[in-house]
């Protein structure tokens with residue numbers, strides 16, 4: 280049997296449901312196919328649950344520091360991991376429920392639970408049925424990389440998905456991978472009370488960032504008692520009485536739990552893209568142009584699977600780009616996007632635009648301003664002076680090139696810089712604006728008033 284639609288969407292990640300809403304509102308019939316959980320990674324085992332857990336971990340951390348603020352608690356801080364998990368599950372479930380009822384009640388939308396595969400450029404099979412449509416949108420996301428270490432098949436390792444099921448405190452969590460996923464889990468579990476060791480293959484943590492950021496993040500985590508090893512190679516694992524034993528270059532570590540956070544792979548291999556003739560790059564990401572069109576007419580790829588972004592906000596922006604081009608006669612494109620993201624440690628790292636290394640590589644004359652948080656009144660008042668703020672500016676055009684804000688509220692404050700960049704206005708616009716006292720943002724104009732040549 281063949282069922283025709285105006286559009287088919289594969290995967291209910293952070294672009295598909297919103298696109299379904301726009302298309303159906305425009306009068307089109309849409310099939311949205313999801314093989315697992317509605318909402319994909321962000322809702323089920325990514326952003327929403329991890330940031331909910333980070334919130335619990337921060338409360339535990341502040342409770343331990345209560346006496347520093349003159350607040351006396353009755354005894355040592357205890358974390359009830361079952362309650363932490365239940366709180367996380369409730370926040371996730373509310374999100375899933377909202378999404379489910381929204382989609383189930385969407386006029387002209389057919390929601391299909393099953394695994395989709397291409398049968399041709401405009402035909403997809405699911406649950407033994409063939410669906411056809413002139414327009415097909417792929418929003419099928421990605422999954423964790425699993426290495427081929429000796430012994431891995433013999434131990435019960437975790438990924439970000441398995442971590443969602445933990446309702447008891449690991450005695451010793453070994454985290455492999457010192458980037459976004461690894462570091463967020465490492466800090467939260469240390470704060471819940473576990474011993475935590477981070478093992479990173481590269482010679483520093485979060486190696487996409489400037490070395491001073493890597494160093495500051497490492498120092499901040501070590502100050503909380505997390506053990507960090509970098510330049511680690513030749514991993515092997517085996518079961519033992521403590522749970523597992525991990526060996527690597529110069530290391531032999533017993534652990535109760537192992538989290539693998541060494542990157543993600545696109546879910547393009549399960550789609551039979553060859554049947555449609557859709558091309559991928561060497562790493563499996565679907566090749567798209569600036570408007571997210573694949574090489575096959577009438578097939579688009581949105582979200583992590585196109586390799587043009589790896590965040591919820593980039594996936595959502597992919598939806599906006601496709602909808603604008605198809606429905607609004609508005610030629611939005613990926614290259615309009617200014618890269619921005621945060622690492623949700625505490626304090627977080629808010630990032631926008633270029634790193635210092637990228638500015639140097641571009642060879643343009645630049646100005647730089649750095650301010651340690653020990654000079655920021657609000658940070659002193661809050662007793663949270665870890666980190667610094669750094670901004671890079673083009674010396675000729677006065678445009679902000681990039682910023683790294685490793686500080687309390689860095690994930691929020693970074694947007695004032697991002698918005699001036701998006702407005703294509705000179706940094707002097709922020710420098711001359713009067714910010715509210717006493718805030719961290721208040722020091723951004725001061726920082727911009729102290730720029731020096733980047734030598």
Ligand SMILES: Cc1cc2nc3c(=O)[nH]c(=O)nc-3n(C[C@H](O)[C@H](O)[C@H](O)COP(=O)(O)OP(=O)(O)OC[C@H]3O[C@@H](n4cnc5c(N)ncnc54)[C@H](O)[C@@H]3O)c2cc1C
Nearest residue numbers: 290292293314319320321325395419420582583589590591
């Ligand atoms: C632990 C963790 C924390 C994160 N934290 C953040 C954060 O704080 N901020 C941020 O911006 N980003 C974060 N991310 C990244 C973010 O989750 C993703 O970038 C985001 O979910 C976008 O994904 P997507 O839209 O590409 O698809 P996904 O959310 O991955 O969804 C794809 C969907 O497609 C379905 N699917 C796949 N193949 C098929 C098929 N053949 N048929 C039917 N359905 C299929 C899958 O089941 C899935 O539901 C985090 C990721 C992880 C893992």
Ligand SMILES: NC(=O)c1ccc[n+]([C@@H]2O[C@H](COP(=O)([O-])OP(=O)(O)OC[C@H]3O[C@@H](n4cnc5c(N)ncnc54)[C@H](O)[C@@H]3O)[C@@H](O)[C@H]2O)c1
Nearest residue numbers: 456457458459460461479480481540541542589621622623
């Ligand atoms: N705050 C956020 O926005 C957020 C949070 C979590 C995840 N994410 C998204 O999820 C994606 C995946 O995150 P991630 O942290 O898994 O991947 P990543 O690609 O960012 O980092 C993987 C890390 O693992 C290291 N590594 C690779 N192979 C290794 C090995 N064999 N042994 C030890 N270390 C190894 C790499 O050097 C790197 O530091 C990111 O690209 C990000 O976009 C975002």
